[in-house]
Amino acid sequence: MTMGFQISRKLNRRVWNILAGTFFTRTALFMSVPYLAIFLTSQKQIPIFLAGCVLSINPLVNVAFSGFGGALADRLPLHKIIAVVPVVWGVVFILFYYADSFPAFLLLNGLNGLCYSIFEPASKKVLSSETLPENRLLVFNLRYTAINLGCFLGPLLSLLFNMKLTLFPYVLLGTLYILYGASTQFFFRQGQASQINASVPSRNIRSLKNLGTIRKDYIFLLLLAGMSFSFFGYSQLNGTVSQYLATTSTLADGARIYSVILSLNAIVILAAQFAVLRWISRWNPFNVVLTSNLLIAISFLFFVLPVSPLMPLLFITVFSLGELLIGARFDALVDELSPDHSKGLYFGCSEFVKIGTTFGPMLGAGLLGLYGVDSPIPVFGLVGGITAFGAVLIAVASFQHLRKIRQAVDAKEHIILTGE
Numbered sequence: 001m002t003m004g005f006q007i008s009r010k011l012n013r014r015v016w017n018i019l020a021g022t023f024f025t026r027t028a029l030f031m032s033v034p035y036l037a038i039f040l041t042s043q044k045q046i047p048i049f050l051a052g053c054v055l056s057i058n059p060l061v062n063v064a065f066s067g068f069g070g071a072l073a074d075r076l077p078l079h080k081i082i083a084v085v086p087v088v089w090g091v092v093f094i095l096f097y098y099a100d101s102f103p104a105f106l107l108l109n110g111l112n113g114l115c116y117s118i119f120e121p122a123s124k125k126v127l128s129s130e131t132l133p134e135n136r137l138l139v140f141n142l143r144y145t146a147i148n149l150g151c152f153l154g155p156l157l158s159l160l161f162n163m164k165l166t167l168f169p170y171v172l173l174g175t176l177y178i179l180y181g182a183s184t185q186f187f188f189r190q191g192q193a194s195q196i197n198a199s200v201p202s203r204n205i206r207s208l209k210n211l212g213t214i215r216k217d218y219i220f221l222l223l224l225a226g227m228s229f230s231f232f233g234y235s236q237l238n239g240t241v242s243q244y245l246a247t248t249s250t251l252a253d254g255a256r257i258y259s260v261i262l263s264l265n266a267i268v269i270l271a272a273q274f275a276v277l278r279w280i281s282r283w284n285p286f287n288v289v290l291t292s293n294l295l296i297a298i299s300f301l302f303f304v305l306p307v308s309p310l311m312p313l314l315f316i317t318v319f320s321l322g323e324l325l326i327g328a329r330f331d332a333l334v335d336e337l338s339p340d341h342s343k344g345l346y347f348g349c350s351e352f353v354k355i356g357t358t359f360g361p362m363l364g365a366g367l368l369g370l371y372g373v374d375s376p377i378p379v380f381g382l383v384g385g386i387t388a389f390g391a392v393l394i395a396v397a398s399f400q401h402l403r404k405i406r407q408a409v410d411a412k413e414h415i416i417l418t419g420e
Contacts, residue, residue, distance in 0.1 A: 012130055013187055014126065014130050014187055014188060015126075015127060015130050015131060015139060017183060017184060017187040017188075018082070018123055018126060018127060018143070018184075019139075019142055019143060019146050020146075020183075021086075021180040021183065021184065022123075022143055022146040022147060022150070023146040023147075023149055023150055024150070024176050024179075024180065025086075025150070025173070025176050025177055025180055026146065026147045026149075026150025026151065026154070027149070027150035027153045027154045027157070028150075028154065028169060028172050028173035028176045029150065029154065029173055030150055030151045030153075030154025030155055030158075030262065031154040031155070031157050031158040031169040031172065031173070032093075032096075032154075032158075032167070032169035032170050032172075032173050033238065034154075034155065034237075034238050034242060034258075034262055035158065035165075035242075036051075036054070036055065037051050037052070037054075037055055037238065037239060037242055037243055037361075038165075038242060038243070038246050038255060038258075039165060039166075039167060040054060040105065041243070041247075042165065042246075043165055044100070044102075044105075046102050046105075048243060048365050048368060048369055049362070049365050049366065049369060050102050051243075051365070052239060052361040052362045052364065052365030052366070053106065053362060054102070054105045054106055054109050055109070055235075055238065055239050055361040056357075056358050056359065056360075056361045056362045057106050057109050057110045057113065058109045058110065058112050058113040058116070058357075059113060059235070059354035059355070059357035059358040060110075060113065060358040061110045061111075061113030061114050061117065062113040062114075062116050062117045062351055062354045062357075063117075063351060063352055063354050063355045063358060064117075065113075065114055065117040065118070066117045066121070066348045066349060066350075066351030066352060066354070067345070067348055067349050067352075068117070068118075068348070069117040069118040069119075069120070069121050069122070069348045069351070070121040070344045070345040070346065070347055070348015070349055070351075071344070071345055071348065072118060072121075072122070072344070073121040073122040073125050073343075073344030073345075073347065073348060074125075074341075074342060074343070074344035074345055078122050078125060078126050078129075079184070079188035079189075081118065081119065081122040082119065082122050082123055082126060082181075082184050082188070083181050083184045083185040083188060084181065085115055085118050085119040085122075085181070086119065086177045086178065086180045086181035086184065087177070087178050087181035087182075088115060089112070089115035089116075089119065089174075089177045089181075090173075090174040090175065090176070090177030090178035090179075090180075090181065091174060091178070092108055092111045092112055092115060092174070093112070093170045093171075093173045093174030093177060094170065094171050094174035094175070095108055095174075096108055096167050096170035096174075097167045097168060097170050097171050099167075117348070117351060120347070120348075120351065121344050121345075121347040121348035121351070122344065124140075124331060124335075124347045125343050125344045125347055127139050127140065127143065128335055128343055128347075129343075136332060136335055137332045140331045140332045140335070141273065141274075141277060141327075141332075143331075144273070144327035144331075145270065145273060147327070148266045148269045148270050148273070148327075149266070149270065150266075151262065151263075151265060151266035151269075152263055152266030152267060152270060153266075154262075155259045155262040155263045156259075156263050158259065159256070159259045214342075214345065214346070214349055217337075218400060219337070219397050219400050219401050219404065220337055220346070220349075222393055222394075222396055222397035222400065223286070223289075223333070223337075223393075223394065223397040224349070224350065224352050224353055225390075225393045226289075226290075226293065226390040226391070226392070226393030226394035226395075226396075226397060227289060227293075227326075227330065227353040227356075227390065227394070228352065228353045228354075228355045228356035228390065229293065229356055229386065229387055229388075229389050229390025229391075229393070230289070230292060230293040230296055230322075230326060230353070230356065230387065230390050231353045231354060231355075231356035231357045231360070232356030232357070232359065232360045232363075232386060232387055232390075233293075233296040233297060233299075233300070233322075233356075233360070233383065233384070233386075233387030233390075234296060234323060234326070234356075234357070234360075235356065235357040235360030235361055235364075236300070236360055236361075236364050236383055237262075237265070237319065238361070239360060239361030239364050239365065240360075240361065240364030240365065240367070240368060240379070240380075240383065241258070241315075242258050243364075243365065243368060243373070244303075244368065244373055244376065244379070245257055245258045245261075245312065246258060247373045248373045248374055248376075249373075249374055250307040250374060251307065251309070251312075257309070257312055258312075260312075261312050261313065261315070261316040264313065264316050264317075264320070265316050265319070265320045265323070268316070268317055268320035268321065268324070269320050269323065269324045269327070272320075272321065272324060273324060276321075276324055276325070280325070280329070284398065284402075285329050285332070285333045285336070286333075286394060286395075286397060286398030286401060287398065288325050288329040289325065289326060289329055289330055289333065289394055290391050290394040290395055290398065291322075291325055292322045292323070292324075292325030292326045292329075293322070293387065293388065293390045293391045293394060294322070294388060294391050295318055295319070295321050295322030295325070296319055296322035296323065296387055297322075297384045297385070297387040297388035297391070298318055298322075298384065299315050299316075299318040299319035299322060299384075300315070300380040300381075300383050300384035300387070301380070301381075301384055302314045302315040302318070303315060303376040303377075303379075303380035304376060304377045304380055304381055307376075330350075331347075331350075334346055334347060334350045335347075356390075363383075363386075364379070364383060367379040367382060367383070
């Protein structure tokens with residue numbers, strides 16, 4: 001109780017509004033989105049590859065417009081972005097319920113990605129600008145906790161109400177996003193006088209110049225490249241893994257097993273999150289995200305073992321620990337690497353890692369089509385190997401970062417010794 005009160009005092013009502021909205025919308029999100037691939041193939045008779053394309057268009061649009069969304073977060077009043085975009089987003093989700101063809105689902109999931117690319121950098125910048133520097137790691141992890149509470153409850157509610165073969169949850173999802181936008185308008189109506197506006201640069205901001213600075217930030221770019229392979233592996237949970245479990249003949253009731261492991265994914269993360277945070281608090285943050293990559297890659301190896309009901313449980317436990325390390329450190333690491341005047345742009349460009357999520361479902365679906373759902377060894381062996389390549393790039397980024405720090409320290413010591 002005392003700990004909760006202390007946390008509450010560290011965060012203002014605008015931060016709590018973002019966190020609460022994240023929880024409710026992600027609960028509805030995980031009632032619906034993870035089952036989209038299954039719904040498209042089983043109810044709409046859309047081929048596996050085209051269903052993979054529907055899943056992939058979301059992160060593809062997200063990647064294409066992430067820099068644009070980040071630039072908007074640095075240029076426009078943040079309270080307007082986070083109030084208006086959820087309403088538009090909610091309408092897009094409701095339209096999913098009325099879609100009936102591959103082009104319609106492709107268009108709507110593309111619009112879903114566009115809304116995400118505009119909203120996410122703005123909401124993360126709000127959390128950064130409305131929180132003291134010493135509390136930012138805490139607030140990003142509370143956001144991650146809210147996401148995983150939604151991840152835990154969403155599949156359970158879907159299973160309870162037998163919603164995995166209908167798109168009605170998208171109506172609930174859209175409604176919650178509209179309500180989220182309305183609540184944000186209420187809590188941020190006095191945002192002009194808050195810290196949030198102090199973080200908005202003048203109209204003379206030169207976003208293209210800042211984007212050029214990012215192109216020269218090789219450490220940041222290497223980190224993004226490495227993390228894109230981590231997200232390639234992460235994307236397999238909602239694509240390749242769901243399709244494999246739902247269609248393989250080697251497991252009985254694979255769709256129900258998939259619902260169970262989705263909830264177990266959240267349970268592992270929620271149970272271990274703050275203990276792991278204490279354990280890794282002194283780690284180099286680059287080593288944290290490197291370890292996360294390797295854990296996700298290793299998790300797929302459980303699918304190449306002899307088939308048993310225990311296999312998906314072992315997979316999701318190791319996978320969840322890898323996901324936990326990404327959620328615990330990646331956003332905070334981006335916040336640490338970004339200059340104050342370009343935080344929105346850096347948060348936006350950090351979405352470039354979703355290029356892995358773009359190609360993940362398509363490649364996974366292609367491998368399932370090539371080798372068949374009853375041949376998991378080549379499918380998940382290749383998926384794990386591709387994912388692990390990201391560890392090499394993250395290690396190089398870490399080395400460059402440490403070298404940059406040593407050079408800065410040496411330069412400072414030289415100035416002190418020489419007086420120059």
